[in-house]
Amino acid sequence: MRTKTVDVLVAGGGTAGVIAGLAAARNGAKTVIVDKQRCLGGQFTAGMQGAWVGFSDKKHRIVGGIAWELRNIFKERNAIVEVDPETDVCFLYDTEVAKVILDEITSREPNLECFLDTSIVDVIQDGDTVTGLVVLSQSELMEIRAKVVIDSTGDALVAYKAGAQYEMREKKDIQPMTLMGRMCGIDMDRVKRYYEENPPVLDTHVPPAWHDFKTFPGFMHFGLADELKNVQLPPEKEYLRNWLGIFTSTPNPGEVTINCSGAIEAHSTEGFESRAAQENFSQKCLYDVAEAFKQYVPGFENAYLSAIAALLGVRESRRIIGDYKVTLDDFNTAREFEDTIGRGAMPAGAHTPDGVTMYVYDLEPGQSMTIPYRCMLPKGKDGILVAGRCVSYEAPVANCIRCMPQCMVMGEAAGTAAAIAVADGVTVRNVNISKLQQNLEEHNVIL
Numbered sequence: 001m002r003t004k005t006v007d008v009l010v011a012g013g014g015t016a017g018v019i020a021g022l023a024a025a026r027n028g029a030k031t032v033i034v035d036k037q038r039c040l041g042g043q044f045t046a047g048m049q050g051a052w053v054g055f056s057d058k059k060h061r062i063v064g065g066i067a068w069e070l071r072n073i074f075k076e077r078n079a080i081v082e083v084d085p086e087t088d089v090c091f092l093y094d095t096e097v098a099k100v101i102l103d104e105i106t107s108r109e110p111n112l113e114c115f116l117d118t119s120i121v122d123v124i125q126d127g128d129t130v131t132g133l134v135v136l137s138q139s140e141l142m143e144i145r146a147k148v149v150i151d152s153t154g155d156a157l158v159a160y161k162a163g164a165q166y167e168m169r170e171k172k173d174i175q176p177m178t179l180m181g182r183m184c185g186i187d188m189d190r191v192k193r194y195y196e197e198n199p200p201v202l203d204t205h206v207p208p209a210w211h212d213f214k215t216f217p218g219f220m221h222f223g224l225a226d227e228l229k230n231v232q233l234p235p236e237k238e239y240l241r242n243w244l245g246i247f248t249s250t251p252n253p254g255e256v257t258i259n260c261s262g263a264i265e266a267h268s269t270e271g272f273e274s275r276a277a278q279e280n281f282s283q284k285c286l287y288d289v290a291e292a293f294k295q296y297v298p299g300f301e302n303a304y305l306s307a308i309a310a311l312l313g314v315r316e317s318r319r320i321i322g323d324y325k326v327t328l329d330d331f332n333t334a335r336e337f338e339d340t341i342g343r344g345a346m347p348a349g350a351h352t353p354d355g356v357t358m359y360v361y362d363l364e365p366g367q368s369m370t371i372p373y374r375c376m377l378p379k380g381k382d383g384i385l386v387a388g389r390c391v392s393y394e395a396p397v398a399n400c401i402r403c404m405p406q407c408m409v410m411g412e413a414a415g416t417a418a419a420i421a422v423a424d425g426v427t428v429r430n431v432n433i434s435k436l437q438q439n440l441e442e443h444n445v446i447l
């Protein structure tokens with residue numbers, strides 16, 4: 001087996017991981033990112049999310065750092081929709097351009113190597129300290145040893161395999177998975193006129209906190225309930241009436257991204273038959289929804305499903321038990337943690353498992369919650385930091401902390417902390433928090 005030794009090994013180069021890799025490398029650590037997709041970015045790119053939600057508290061921008069650097073690059077390329085960048089909650093970006101941008105900025109870092117199409121097979125430990133990973137690229141195995149491993153797999157896969165404590169809600173309670181897709185060939189003016197004349201009855205599906213998305217740029221619509229009210233549907237398509245779906249415009253003319261919640265009682269961490277069923281079901285939902293748009297929404301007559309995401313959208317799976325678990329009360333009271341590494345302000349809460357609605361807890365405009373460094377440290381384990389949607393928090397905090405800007409913020413903090421730990425010869429648990437915060441602020445992170 002080939003072997004390699006680095007300072008920082010990033011497991012999963014997705015939304016959080018790619019930023020973690022950049023931050024570690026820019027801070028002088030020899031870094032490798034491994035990801036099983038063919039591109040960097042995870043849900044941000046291959047998952048085809050397209051709506052980057054969580055940049056402001058509706059009054060001020062609360063996210064800076066590398067996430068903001070990316071926003072500026074999208075702007076230069078005309079690959080983003082925005083209204084007022086300093087207060088927009090969300091940016092709609094081109095997920096394909098995003099793939100190229102991530103390649104460009106990672107390849108500029110001399111300390112950073114990215115192994116794509118590479119799967120994590122096993123975790124190497126010395127007692128309770130994670131010291132590396134075994135990874136598989138094509139038919140070749142490699143053992144990569146590292147001083148710090150960052151688990152940004154979305155599923156806390158490394159922490160789980162290392163035997164760290166975690167929690168995961170039961171299948172009946174977990175948020176639904178959703179396969180994203182894209183439609184082209186839409187007459188947007190006609191669609192807009194249609195919705196102006198027939199305002200959607202949002203309140204049946206969407207919680208009030210989301211109605212008032214004045215800062216949501218572009219065009220956004222929820223569900224098909226109104227259009228299907230008087231339509232007879234075959235039994236297998238009845239679910240379309242209750243579909244909590246969203247479509248958002250993209251930076252490209254006549255194109256929308258479809259976020260189509262299909263409900264299936266499964267854990268995304270299950271493989272083989274279960275995974276196959278999840279993939280098949282969510283793809284069928286996406287196709288049904290696209291066909292229904294064509295049939296029932298004026299302006300979509302000549303539209304077509306132009307792309308299906310390469311990566312199934314997983315909202316929720318394992319969450320580690322960290323040195324600190326962020327609580328709903330922390331969110332509701334907009335708590336200021338001393339070890340803050342960044343902020344989030346999107347309504348907390350979750351999609352209900354049936355995919356029909358959402359429950360939310362909202363903050364006042366101008367308020368935000370801080371994210372503590374300790375929620376990225378798996379209890380009882382050393383040599384490992386976790387970043388992204390699988391950090392430690394109570395389930396109802398999910399919809400705030402799992403947003404892409406917040407995952408990026410955690411990635412930047414994890415990468416920076418890992419590099420500091422390596423440089424100072426300390427464990428990630430013993431990183432000097434003031435030094436970490438000073439470094440982040442010097443890199444325009446908003447604490």
Ligand SMILES: Cc1cc2nc3c(=O)[nH]c(=O)nc-3n(C[C@H](O)[C@H](O)[C@H](O)COP(=O)(O)OP(=O)(O)OC[C@H]3O[C@@H](n4cnc5c(N)ncnc54)[C@H](O)[C@@H]3O)c2cc1C
Nearest residue numbers: 012014015016036042043053120153154313314388389404
């Ligand atoms: C349907 C849906 C809609 C959403 N809508 C929005 C939205 O509108 N706005 C918003 O901001 N957020 C949204 N989110 C949330 C957001 O997209 C995710 O929470 C966030 O992107 C997760 O980032 P992450 O880095 O934790 O995981 P990911 O971005 O998924 O990255 C994990 C990476 O790890 C890699 N990986 C996993 N296992 C292995 C392995 N064994 N070997 C190698 N690599 C591995 C994966 O390939 C992936 O690239 C949505 C999520 C979903 C599912």
